[in-house]
Amino acid sequence: MEFRLLYEGPLHGQGAKAPHKWEIRRALHPQLQQLWRAPPLKDVADTLLAFPARAGQASVVMEKDGLRFAPLVTRTLDLYAEISVLLFRQQPRGTLITDGGDIDNRLKTLLDGLRIPRGANEGRQERPDVPDPAPFFCLLEDDSLVTKVTVESEQLLRPAQPDEVLAVISVHVKKTRLTPQNMAI
Structure with missing residues (x-):
């Protein structure tokens, strides 16, 4: 299964705080929710998004401190992801490490924003202005399920803040083994 996600907004590098990663999750949630509403995920959503899991069935929904998350790429489904x-x-080509480039740390921040939080409240506002969705759709159960990452950098040719980016995230979901639960994915 292959698809693309878009993220537009700040992407901090070194020292990015957990609330920033939560903002990235919130920005990507609607796209992942829409992905679950379209085939092939639509065909298995009733089963995989059941909470608690139905008898004899797998569910991707995980509860952490009262919040429910629904990652697509999970160990339960024997899936992993390759991401490009x-x-x-804002920085011109060739400034990968200096002048606000810091691609490696920005990439780590983005990957952290693609996974479910390690604790339900990792970086979450005490009382969010907007209620958290249930379930909260994320790409990854854990960033260790990413086996390949490539990054291409281009200059954003419009006015923006120094840490603002437009990221086109191409995801290729693969199976470690074929199972009845992941056959449709």
Whole structure:
């Protein structure tokens, strides 16, 4: 299964705080929710999004401190992901490490924003202005399920803040083994 996600907004590098990663999750949630509404996920959503899991069935929904998350790429489904990021940013080509480039740390922040939090409240506002969705759709159960990452950097040719990016995230979901639960994915 292959698809693309878009993220537009700040992407902090070194020292990015957990609330920033939560903002990335919130920005990507609607796209992942829509992905679950379209085939092939639509065909298995009733089963895989059941909470609690139905008898004899797998569910991807995980509860952490009262919040429910629904990652697509999970160990339960024997899935992993290869990710390619096209990152449009203010800095010109060739400034990967200096002058606000910091691609490696920005990439780590983005990957952290693609996974479910390690604790339900990791970086979450005490009382969010907007209620958290249930379930909260994320790409990854854990960033260790990413086996390949590529990054291409381009200059963003419009006015923006220094840390603002447009990221086109191409995702290729693969199976470690074929099972009845992941056959449709």
